[in-house]
Amino acid sequence: MWKRFFKNKWIKRLLYLFLLIIIAFVGFYASIYLGFWGEIPTKKELSELKQSQATEILDKDEKLLGKIYIYDRQSISYNNLPKHLIDALVATEDVRFYEHDGVDNQSLLRVFFKTILLSDKSSGGGSTITLQLAKNLFGRQDYGSLGIVVNKIRESIVAKRMEEIYSKNDILTMYFNTVPFSDNTYGIESASLKFFNKHAQNLTLAEAATLVGSLKANHSYNPRLYPERSQLRRDVVLQQMVKYGYVSEKIANQAMQDKIALDYQYFAPNQGIAPYFRAAITKKLDKILEDKDYLKPDGTNYNIYRDGLKVYTTLDITMQKYAEDAMREHMQKLQQAYENAYGNKAPWLTNKKILESNKKKLKRYQQLKKEGLSEKQIEDSLLVKREMELFNWDGNKVVKASTLDSLQHYLKFLNSxxxxxxxxxxxxxxxxxxxxxxxxxxxxxxxxxxxxxxxxxxxxxxxxxxxxxxxxxxxxxxxxxxxxxxxxxxxxxxxxxxxxxxxxxxxxxxxxxxxxxxxxxxxxxxxxxxxxxxxxxxxxxxxxxxxxxxxxxxxxxxxxxxxxxxxxxxxxxxxxxxxxxIEDKNGNLIYKNELEDNTxxxxxxxxxxxxxxxxxxxxxxxxxxxxxxxxxxxxxxxxxxxxxxxxxxxxxxxxxxxxxxxxxxxxxxxxxxxxxxxxxxxxxxxxxxxxxxxxxxxxxxxxxxxxxxxxxxxxxxxxxxxxxxxxxxDGFLKKLFKGNKDEKTFKKEKKKGGIFSFLKGKKENED
Missing domain, CATH: 3.40.710.10 (DD-peptidase/beta-lactamase superfamily)
Incomplete structure (x- = not known):
């Protein structure tokens, strides 16, 4: 019977097809493994992973003022990761994390068959935490229609290699230090400081669930932009923790009762506390670290955007806040008085020379001039209105305004x-x-x-x-x-x-x-x-x-x-x-300002x-x-x-x-x-x-x-x-004697307390 079965031409064809598929898959896999689709990090390279970290700018009491970065990332050790944060991640992202070797084979096969054979793009990725880490570390390339499969296989190879090198705790630590959160923030420590103004080790269960929940789609579940949506996602995370026995239903319900309460911190260069000071620090860092006395052990220069330096400054963050509050309080009132005093005769409205010279300084004007446009054409272009946000002391406003409107608007402002x-x-x-x-x-x-x-x-x-x-x-x-x-x-x-x-x-x-x-x-x-x-x-x-x-x-x-x-x-x-x-990311002293006063x-x-x-x-x-x-x-x-x-x-x-x-x-x-x-x-x-x-x-x-x-x-x-x-x-006697005493006599008479003490300064008064 079996012989007849395998002699059936259709069965033979199906078997050959199946064999060809297996051979094709093995060949396809081998081509990726061997680097035909791009080099894959070796075990040695993976064991020496270095991730870009933000440079931290600290005040005199080591409080965080801001950061310098391309990617906003700060490192944190495993010991500083609270257990409920880890549990929330595992329950939501990878319930078999502690059992697999970096790859969930069932998920990988599902992606292959459903995505390739059935073209079901909604089949999902089934990524493990280790696979996500591989993606976070090395990104993805565009390989056209095969992109998702190629990238998944590449990531699976990297993930398996990482599981052979690192412990599960190490992988969790690297994941939390590299995963992207909302608002261009990388790593749990940076996200915790940005959204809740606290270190990750101090996150509550609800706060940890909020941040873990945002990983599914860090824009759609951004707690700053979409608090209600983020809260619903947080509750899903808490329910997952209950489902897999990480927390009791009672504790989860208590956490769900709380609305998300952010204490959002602006660490971006343009925002937050002391932005001008932080910009000045950045320039000073560039100057200090270009000195050959402050090179890395390998002889290269430190990169302030990637090397995770800690910069200790003299600023007092509390005093700075008081200063900024004082400036804003006064300048808002002064600006209003300033504008009222000028009324309709304000020079930013009526002085054609001032307006014309400032117009010619505009980047847009200079660009149009280079393109060969006439003054009339440039003027017409600068008068085109569009939506723009304009600074105002009583709150920024989005209005329809032209470039010239904007110029006049900003010309009126006092600065400080x-x-x-x-x-x-x-x-x-x-x-x-x-x-x-x-x-x-x-x-x-x-x-x-x-x-x-x-x-x-x-x-x-x-x-x-x-x-x-x-x-x-x-x-x-x-x-x-x-x-x-x-x-x-x-x-x-x-x-x-x-x-x-x-x-x-x-x-x-x-x-x-x-x-x-x-x-x-x-x-x-x-x-x-x-x-x-x-x-x-x-x-x-x-x-x-x-x-x-x-x-x-x-x-x-x-x-x-x-x-x-x-x-x-x-x-x-x-x-x-x-x-x-200045210290490096490991706490080693790079630079110290010796306070020697020889002036x-x-x-x-x-x-x-x-x-x-x-x-x-x-x-x-x-x-x-x-x-x-x-x-x-x-x-x-x-x-x-x-x-x-x-x-x-x-x-x-x-x-x-x-x-x-x-x-x-x-x-x-x-x-x-x-x-x-x-x-x-x-x-x-x-x-x-x-x-x-x-x-x-x-x-x-x-x-x-x-x-x-x-x-x-x-x-x-x-x-x-x-x-x-x-x-x-000047009295009668002063005028009478004016001109009769020299400097020495004046000093002598002044000491005596006599009448000539009135005349002190005769020499100074002669112009």
Missing amino acids: GMVALDPSNGSVRAYIGGVDYRYFKYDHVAQSKRQVGSTFKPFVYTAAIENGMEPCTYFPVKEVTYTDMDNWTPKNSGGLNDPDLNYSLKKALSNSVNTIAVKVINEVGIEKVIELAHKMGIESEIEEVPSIALGTENLGLIELAKAYTSFVNKSKPSTPLFITK PPAYSDYTRQVMLEFMKATINEGTATRIRKTYGLTNDIAGKTGTTQDNKDGWFVGITPKLVTVTWVGNDEQRIGFSSTGIGQGANSALPIFANFMKNINADDKFNNITTAKFETPDDEVMEDLACEPIKE
């Missing part, structure tokens, strides 16, 4: 910069480069140089005191025309020009009197002022003209902050410190104490009294306001014994200033950011060592030399 330094060592504690990094990437701390206004005056007065001018020297406030300087006539804010009124240096600086600042720089010598400013940490070139006394020079915000640290750091400027150390004092301690008293007066009785009156701050604070010509820039420097803060506000288009001094002066535009910042840290006991710190008591000599009336008016 702020840095807070620990003066004892230069550590950067807070750093704001602009109002929103997503839309304004220009960093006003690291890149911008603007006229600094009256914040330059302390350099002038410091040079004067250091070169022998006594603190109680008086100068007249009256205007003087300098005929040797093109008849330049410096003027005072508010029209102050009384010919008989004389201010002491302390009064003149604290009230920011322009006429006296110019007289002081002419008296002490412009060269000496510039020399001292450089000793104090100003690196920019400074033009040798008397107008620098009024802050006409363009300086960087961070170099200004550096110079001011000298007033509370033994007369020595503190170099801003960003990075303390000599820029001036005497006597001068430092005198200047500090001058700048305390700015807060207590001068141009910055709103620190006390409006904001009610009682901290020990010294400082200086600054406003530039035509109200283009507003500045404030706040000095406390343990923190030096500089804030700036202005328009990126330097031809657009504030409409009036009332709005644009530093005391109104920049000071409130500092004040709000101080109020925030005052309310946090963590910063008591900073907020309750006191300035040292000045030496007796300093107090004695400052013991004079702030204002003197």
Whole structure:
């Protein structure tokens, strides 16, 4: 019977066909195994797996500020994977994980027969965790209609090899470190930090089930975008855990009662906390790691996007949050006042020169120009409206707008910069480069140089005191025309020009009197002022003209902050410190910033104490009294306001014994200033950011060592030399004797307390 059966021609044909299929499959499999469809990693290569990892940027307390990556991935060890997380994965993705050798043969055959023979693309993949790991590690290639089969077989070969090399625990660890989650996030540790702001080891059962559930389709089950859908998928995971005995039905039901509660963290370069600071760190890392002293053991350079470095910085994440809150609170109000003050006459609407020059800077304009379009054609193209998201303080809006509409929209915005330094060592504690990094990437701390206004005056007065001018020297406030300087006539804010009124240096600086600042720089010598400013940490070139006394020079915000640290750091400027150390992904030290301070004092301690008293007066009785009156701050604070010509820039420097803060506000288009001094002066535009910042840290006991710190008591000599009336008016005797005493006589009479003490400053008053 069997002979007759096999002699049947149709049976023979079927057997031959079956044999051909087997031979074809074996040949097909062999072709893949031998690498005809692309090389397959060897066991040796698999044993040396290296995965790209994100570089972590940490604050001073090792809290995560952000990451630098192509793929957002952080490694985690098996011991830090909670059991319910592993159970959720196995129950949902691969219930026979601990039994197979990396491949579920039944699933593989189902894919082959149903997909190839029956063309059933919905038959599913039946992937094991190890197969998924192989896919995660090496990706998939496009092989046309045979793509899914070729890729599956390749992955099965890799999976079997991995199972021979690694334990099940190792495979789970690699899987959790490489699997893609929602929002371009790779690995469970990164996903846990991003979605729940906690390390993976601290995930609850419900949170673990949520993340595991998203693996089925990480966009469709993204808990940020689709919370309800994600929650339903989470519940499926929990039901699977019950089905396979990993949790009781009671515990699963309790977990299902909770809605998904995200604590989403933005670690992308454009978002999250301190984006300008993180961008600055990235640039500094590039510079540090290109040095041959910081190479990998194999002699190659570290890659900050792939090598999983840990960068320890000086920033304080809590202080940074307070700074950003303070900036946003003030800038939103100031922007509204700024726009209201201009009304329909705003330069971003009416000034054709400004609009035209900025139009020509647009990338789109330049691209169309290169393509040979006429000005009319370019204009027409730039006027085409489309949907776009525009930045607004009251919430971003998607509107229909043209490129030129967008240009006008962004031209109106004020921008801001702020840095807070620990003066004892230069550590950067807070750093704001602009109002929103997503839309304004220009960093006003690291890149911008603007006229600094009256914040330059302390350099002038410091040079004067250091070169022998006594603190109680008086100068007249009256205007003087300098005929040797093109008849330049410096003027005072508010029209102050009384010919008989004389201010002491302390009064003149604290009230920011322009006429006296110019007289002081002419008296002490412009060269000496510039020399001292450089000793104090100003690196920019400074033009040798008397107008620098009024802050006409363009300086960087961070170099200004550096110079001011000298007033509370033994007369020595503190170099801003960003990075303390760098480690590789295994915790090995690559780089350490040695905090050696060999900078000599820029001036005497006597001068430092005198200047500090001058700048305390700015807060207590001068141009910055709103620190006390409006904001009610009682901290020990010294400082200086600054406003530039035509109200283009507003500045404030706040000095406390343990923190030096500089804030700036202005328009990126330097031809657009504030409409009036009332709005644009530093005391109104920049000071409130500092004040709000101080109020925030005052309310946090963590910063008591900073907020309750006191300035040292000045030496007796300093107090004695400052013991004079702030204002003197020329009287009959002063006018009578004016011109009859030289400098030595004035000093002698002042010591005696005689009538000639009124005449101190005669030489300074001669213009």
